[in-house]
Amino acid sequence: MKRTLLAILFFVALVAIWTALVRAQIWSPVLLPSPRAVLDYLVSAVRDGTLLSATAVTLRRLVLGYVIGLAIGLPLGLLTASSKFVEDTIGVLALGLQTLPSVCWVPLALLWFGQTEGAMLFVVIMGTVWSVVIATDTGVRTLPPIFARAARTMGSGPFHRWIHVILPASLPYLISGMKQGWAFAWRSLMAAEIYVTILTGFGLGHLLHYGRELNAMDQVIGIMLVIVLIGLLADKILFSPWERFLHRRWGTGRI
Amino acid sequence: MSLQEELRGPPPAKLIVDHVSKWFRQKRQTVHALDDISFEVSEGEFIVIVGPSGCGKSTLLDIIAGLEQPDKGQVLADNQPVHNPGRHRLVMFQESALFPWLNVFGNVMFGLRLKPGLRNSERREVAKFFLHLVGLEKFMEANVHELSGGMKQRVALARALAPNPRVLLMDEPFAALDAMTREQLYGDIQRIWEKRRKTIIFVTHNVREAACLADRVMVMSPTPGRLRDIFEVKLPRPRDFNSIEIAQHAAKLTAVLRGYKGAEPAMATP
Ligand SMILES: Nc1ncnc2c1ncn2[C@@H]1O[C@H](COP(=O)(O)OP(=O)(O)O)[C@@H](O)[C@H]1O
């Protein structure tokens, strides 16, 4: 209760500072709109439906790309951790590509797929896969071998061991990898939406882009707020329950 | 000897370790871990293998468990050569090796779930029975990190006993515990052994522990790991860890182990 109150107080203070800065008229109101103007934009965007439809389009792309990225990244990470050959090939590739900022995939995606949904998906998947591969690989590698040994003596075969020992034992790494993957997917998608202007769907990134073209700073800041809010909500809804489970079971997270 | 006894014969050997040798080949050097180890263990026997650290006790236990393969010789369990680990020979390790992603009950259920021919309700009953046996029925829902070291090893014991293995292999299971907890567990393990009559092979470097628990003590010497002597401990059970008889047996074992250390250089060239 006290924590919620403090948090609310903090954000009220932030808005107050923002308002004070606008009032001080250090910058032109075109560059720094008031909180009021941003709110007005958001309300009107909700009213005429652009915001909700853009959010829906963006989330659909995000979830699709993220799920595919996970479906490729998890098994690939398990493979790099268990086979020397895959480690020396795919593993090195993953390590290299993970350092590549996801915007760098955009030119390639445009050349390969043109201005299509495929290009979007490609960029999101490339942004997700490699960090998931690395996190899974690290998780499996840092496992104490004693877990697998204990399981083997209890009659656990290779397949059973993967499902019931290796995966759950590396859960702390997998969750943080999935979380990182989510953050990368989100970033890549925004990059893709800003650069790939397609007609099949108008996402939040496009709204941001056109806000800039129109010099509508209230729109730019409003959309940025929405993007931050979605990221925050996703974290709370998707990952917080898992993290609470990890802390409870492993006894981690408290100093 | 009566005819009855003659006809019944000795109890069948449960486990035969037959001329087992093992080398660990590394880039720099080759470690000769075990040299021509042979012994037999009969049904329901409590064997303790004692020797200084590095003499190959864990390696020997791993080979019996099927986790490692010998380079020479073989291990027979019920006349079948051991190639793989299997639930008839469960291992309890020095660190508890409990799974942190499962609670206490889930850990005990892990081996039971892999055992065919049981209904799930029966598995749960069995798990509860063994948690009761080690005195932890109140901690079924607890997480592993919430347990003390002694409680962890109790859960590990319950987990190892629950699938009803023929042989229980224990690798210095109490070495990391404080003296008080350990002495309590000596009582527990003897009580459980009396009740379940499991064949147990227990590895330790603690001679007093060996004298307190064993029917027979196998004494090993290092570099290379050799089986040097077998002592029978014919004391009534349950034995008190602090009793004078145990101390005497332990002293004898200590003297024997010291003797091998002195002879070590001579053994290098047999
Ligand atoms: N996986 C391994 N690789 C290389 N050497 C090993 C390995 N396991 C054990 N050894 C060596 O074999 C010898 C016996 O080890 P171990 O069986 O662990 O002894 P103990 O359990 O009696 O302390 C030691 O010299 C040890 O260094």
Ligand SMILES: [Mg+2]
């Ligand atoms: Mg050892």
